[in-house]
């Protein structure tokens with residue numbers, strides 16, 4: 644077979660602090676490379692055709708100087724492809740645990756085809772062979788059945804200590820993390836207050852069963868939380884001014900689950916002025932990084948969540964872009980909130 648195109652998306656330049664990434668500048672589409680699928684050496688690994696990439700908020704944090712402050716996730720390498728969670732189809736394999744025709748979920752560079760050469764990397768925490776016996780679309784495995792859904796599931800089970808009748812406040816509630824938290828909280832018998840950044844997103848979150856849903860760009864969060872009688876749990880996806888409002892609305896001994904602070908990813912961070920509530924209200928605040936909870940909850944997650952998604956018991960909204968050319972815009976949409984649900988890039992529907 645003649646070599647075919649192997650397009651990529653490269654990390655091209657580091658965005659200035661407190662600015663959004665720019666498609667075509669921060670990230671560039673490059674279709675100059677080819678690959679021969681029949682002869683490319685596998686070195687004991689396997690060759691994957693990428694079907695779908697996840698686009699996640701944390702990717703902005705990886706667009707930093709190599710010398711920048713250490714973080715839980717390393718910086719992207721300039722001139723190299725971006726990388727993230729993806730589902731791919733194995734087209735050739737020399738590895739005993741992976742066969743041609745398998746669908747795998749794992750971490751891949753943003754390119755159409757990838758050789759995964761090092762058998763040491765073929766571990767369950769990096770690659771998972773998907774059976775998809777439930778009939779869930781492959782794209783859901785990078786969203787509600789992937790890292791984002793795991794974040795909601797693992798974080799909720801580890802830190803919520805939810806009791807029926809309590810009240811939880813969830814931000815970015817139309818996204819894959821927030822939307823899943825809303826549904827887990829309702830299943831546990833909580834009153835759910837949820838916020839999102841557009842009326843369309845508000846309607847979707849209402850359809851998930853949340854009790855009080857508001858557009859935080861139109862209604863003041865502090866006013867809503869006080870009108871609703873305060874909160875016992877805050878699932879924080881945004882930080883900043885909204886975290887400050889949640890601190891004011893917290894009941895004594897409330898739990899704060901610090902999942903994300905997207906208000907600070909592209910702008911000057913705002914530090915809440917009322918942190919003394921942590922002491923006077925005896926608040927419990929837990930930040931977490933989902934991958935550290937995988938060993939404890941992964942098996943439970945894959946047993947529970949895909950069947951619930953397949954049956955419609957757990958719902959999600961998906962926002963698809965098509966082709967690697969769309970990756971730059973897709974990344975920005977998640978940072979700015981113009982995405983409508985879990986952002987994915989479909990690389991090919993030829994699966």
Ligand SMILES: NC(=O)c1ccc[n+]([C@@H]2O[C@H](COP(=O)([O-])OP(=O)(O)OC[C@H]3O[C@@H](n4cnc5c(N)ncnc54)[C@H](OP(=O)(O)O)[C@@H]3O)[C@@H](O)[C@H]2O)c1
Pocket residue numbers: 699700701790791794815816817818819820821838839840841844880881901902903904905906907931932933934977978979980981982984985986
């Ligand atoms: N701790 C972990 O291990 C972990 C793992 C995965 C994700 N996370 C975090 O979980 C959060 C949600 O992730 P996701 O994948 O479900 O994302 P998402 O909701 O699909 O997308 C991010 C959303 O954030 C909102 N947003 C953007 N800028 C904002 C701002 N300045 N102020 C307030 N809201 C803003 C937008 O929604 P609106 O239109 O509603 O504003 C946007 O759609 C993120 O903070 C992410 O970093 C943490």
